[in-house]
Amino acid sequence: xxxxxxxxxxxxxxxxxxxxxxxxxxxxxxxxxxxxxxxxxxxxxxxxxxxxxxxxxxxxxxxxxxxxxxxxxxxxxxxxxxxxxxxxxxxxxxxxxxxxxxxxxxxxxxxxxxxxxxxxxxxxxxxxxxxxxxxxxxxxxxxxxxxxxxxxxxxxxxxxxxxxxxxxxxxxxxxxxxxxxxxxxxxxxxxxxxxxxxxxxxxxxxxxxxxxxxxxxxxxxxxxxxxxxxxxxxxxxxxxxxxxxxxxxxxxx
Numbered sequence: 001x002x003x004x005x006x007x008x009x010x011x012x013x014x015x016x017x018x019x020x021x022x023x024x025x026x027x028x029x030x031x032x033x034x035x036x037x038x039x040x041x042x043x044x045x046x047x048x049x050x051x052x053x054x055x056x057x058x059x060x061x062x063x064x065x066x067x068x069x070x071x072x073x074x075x076x077x078x079x080x081x082x083x084x085x086x087x088x089x090x091x092x093x094x095x096x097x098x099x100x101x102x103x104x105x106x107x108x109x110x111x112x113x114x115x116x117x118x119x120x121x122x123x124x125x126x127x128x129x130x131x132x133x134x135x136x137x138x139x140x141x142x143x144x145x146x147x148x149x150x151x152x153x154x155x156x157x158x159x160x161x162x163x164x165x166x167x168x169x170x171x172x173x174x175x176x177x178x179x180x181x182x183x184x185x186x187x188x189x190x191x192x193x194x195x196x197x198x199x200x201x202x203x204x205x206x207x208x209x210x211x212x213x214x215x216x217x218x219x220x221x222x223x224x225x226x227x228x229x230x231x232x233x234x235x236x237x238x239x240x241x242x243x244x245x246x247x248x249x250x251x252x253x
Contacts, residue, residue: 001026001151001253003178003217004043007036008245010160010184010220011059017247019059020159020220022180024253027122027130027150031157031180036247037063041070046077048123051107052132053083054159055143056090064091067105078108082132084144085111114144115172127151135172138165139197145169153177153253156213159220160184162194163203170211178253179213182220186231201227205239216242217251 003024009017019034025043030051054060070076081088088109096104112118114136119129130150137143138161145158156173159182173179184198193200199207201218208216216239221227227244235242243251 001153003155003180003251003253005217005219005245005249005251006039006247007034008219008221008247008249009034009059009223010182012223014223016226017221017223019062021063022157022219024150024155026124027127028124029130029148029150031146032060032159033063034059035062037066038069039248044070044074044076046075048077049079050120050122051079051081052146052157053081053087053091054137054145054157055084055139055141056087056095057141057160058095061087061091061095064095064105064107065101067107068103079105080108080110082110082112084113084134084142086142087144112144133172135169136165137161137169143197145173147172147176155253156180156211158182158207160197161199162197163190163199163206164194166207166210170207173211173213175212176214178215178217178251179208179211180217180219181207183218184220184222186222186225186227187234189225201231201235201244202238205235205242208239208242214241215251217249218242218244221245 007018018036020032021036022031154176183201183204187202
């Protein structure tokens, strides 16, 4: 089973990174819908797909408007969009308001609440149901993180949030095989990270260590302040099994 990081950046795209979107094609799982959403063109098919949104900030949802381009030359199966009630309301009423976008795609929207675990029948041959546990994050406007258990593997997706919020989800993400965690700032920007609802790369390593995660993948990288070599080596000293994601990274889960 492979995780494809289609977009690894946050806030706005840059010459190096598009904003967040990842996919596990074998199970039809899509994480967020940033500007890298267009790269789903090589994966989408007639089977069902599930998109999990963390929140409604544009760098995480703008790609939902790309649906009509992605489906012009192929048939695409039903797409369910999961997120908090506030997130889905913002997407439907604001992102897809007539004054901003002319036609709503045929998404099926399903609201969820934090800590209410549930299972999804993936409707794919050979795939068992997927267990999902949403967890509350700390970010302006609110956000959700997720733990997914699929085919004997566990993945946690945590972005955007502060270090202080980790106490609310650490138990849920204990011992995950892969922790995908944001780090919008390098070390030394802890105060700025707290004020803007983010963490530093050092803090992300602390969370991975506390959770007992087997691997850490850093995403939502700042498009202006990237990590220098000292910071990359420093986080590896704290948590050796770390990857700072780049666009189109493929990871075996």
